Amino acid sequence: MAGIYIHIPFCRQKCYYCDFYKTVNTSLQSDFISALKIEAKVRKNYLNEETIETIYFGGGTPSVLSAKEIDEILAVLNAEFNVDSDAEITFEANPDDLSNDYLIAIKQVGINRLSIGIQAFQNRHLKKMNRRHNATQAVEAIEIAAKTGFSNLSADLIYGLPDLTPKEWEESLNQLFNLPVKHLSAYHLTYHEGTAFYTWLKKGTLKELKEAESVDQFNTLVDLSLANGFEHYEISNLAKDQLYSRHNTAYWMGDKYLGLGPSAHSFDGVSRRWNDSSVEAYIKAQANNQPYFEEEKLSENDRYNEYILTRIRTKWGVSQKDLKQRFGNEKERYFSSQLAKYKDTGVLLINNNTITLTRKGLFVSDEIMADLIII
Numbered sequence: 001m002a003g004i005y006i007h008i009p010f011c012r013q014k015c016y017y018c019d020f021y022k023t024v025n026t027s028l029q030s031d032f033i034s035a036l037k038i039e040a041k042v043r044k045n046y047l048n049e050e051t052i053e054t055i056y057f058g059g060g061t062p063s064v065l066s067a068k069e070i071d072e073i074l075a076v077l078n079a080e081f082n083v084d085s086d087a088e089i090t091f092e093a094n095p096d097d098l099s100n101d102y103l104i105a106i107k108q109v110g111i112n113r114l115s116i117g118i119q120a121f122q123n124r125h126l127k128k129m130n131r132r133h134n135a136t137q138a139v140e141a142i143e144i145a146a147k148t149g150f151s152n153l154s155a156d157l158i159y160g161l162p163d164l165t166p167k168e169w170e171e172s173l174n175q176l177f178n179l180p181v182k183h184l185s186a187y188h189l190t191y192h193e194g195t196a197f198y199t200w201l202k203k204g205t206l207k208e209l210k211e212a213e214s215v216d217q218f219n220t221l222v223d224l225s226l227a228n229g230f231e232h233y234e235i236s237n238l239a240k241d242q243l244y245s246r247h248n249t250a251y252w253m254g255d256k257y258l259g260l261g262p263s264a265h266s267f268d269g270v271s272r273r274w275n276d277s278s279v280e281a282y283i284k285a286q287a288n289n290q291p292y293f294e295e296e297k298l299s300e301n302d303r304y305n306e307y308i309l310t311r312i313r314t315k316w317g318v319s320q321k322d323l324k325q326r327f328g329n330e331k332e333r334y335f336s337s338q339l340a341k342y343k344d345t346g347v348l349l350i351n352n353n354t355i356t357l358t359r360k361g362l363f364v365s366d367e368i369m370a371d372l373i374i375i
């Protein structure tokens with residue numbers, strides 16, 4: 001079982017908080033699609049003919065692509081890889097791209113899960129972030145998507161925004177729960193170096209929310225989500241009716257994946273590869289059949305650390321039995337001894353030899369993870 005991630009590096013405009021690799025030069029789109037097809041063909045053996053159970057179009061803004069372009073990409077993937085007929089095919093989209101016609105067209109070419117970048121339901125915050133859409137468009141996009149037959153709908157929200165009041169955050173969550181959304185990814189704002197938000201924070205023209213306010217917003221997120229039938233299955237992800245993101249869950253479970261496109265990461269079980277971040281250089285490299293990635297072989301300690309860091313974030317947690325089977329007695333003993341520090345602290349739940357974080361533990365997860373890994 002494996003997945004394919006496709007990085008679509010185009011955005012119509014740049015959001016002020018975002019540090020993903022992207023360009024607003026959409027004139028390169030057609031050359032990029034050609035390069036992507038070459039890369040998919042060249043790397044067709046990367047996953048060793050494993051069945052592809054998930055495909056994820058991320059970005060950037062995949063919804064800058066036409067349905068025809070998406071169809072062409074999927075046709076190459078279907079021809080070169082063993083794509084399961086029931087594969088989850090997720091597509092990240094901006095609300096203002098989601099017209100009725102577009103939604104019908106992308107559904108027809110095979111997209112069966114949408115992840116819509118809502119971020120907030122207040123126009124003042126959307127403007128401050130330089131999002132292209134407004135709150136009305138956000139609501140409409142979700143409603144039209146559901147009417148078009150997308151039953152597996154996910155939305156992204158950001159909390160911890162400068163100035164975001166508790167009332168506004170509750171409003172955003174309640175608005176979302178009134179819509180036919182089955183999955184929510186909610187991220188706390190991070191001030192990434194190089195972004196406009198980071199510059200303004202350093203200049204003092206933008207004020208970071210106090211930690212206690214962020215903690216309150218996280219608690220509101222979890223409480224309201226649970227009250228509305230969502231399950232908190234990963235630190236930043238909540239799902240209804242067990243409609244977890246299969247693609248992201250596979251990352252957390254350590255499954256293999258192939259990443260296509262500039263800045264995309266790949267993992268084949270023993271090493272990681274990441275493509276460089278320049279669409280121009282990517283197009284040139286594919287056309288000339290030149291390598292365009294860096295690679296790191298993972299040591300056993302690296303693999304143990306990744307296993308702990310990803311699993312502990314999820315509701316499935318770390319199974320000591322599985323840990324022992326994968327990494328042997330010594331690593332399992334190390335894990336158990338580190339775990340002992342947290343006895344009776346209320347931050348970890350141990351059930352059937354499986355360790356998960358409690359709500360209290362989620363707030364100190366960085367500290368716990370640093371203790372459990374091997375440095």
Ligand code: SF4
Nearest residue numbers: 011014015018059060
């Ligand atoms: S948040 Fe999304 S739409 Fe905005 S700049 Fe980043 S990738 Fe583009």
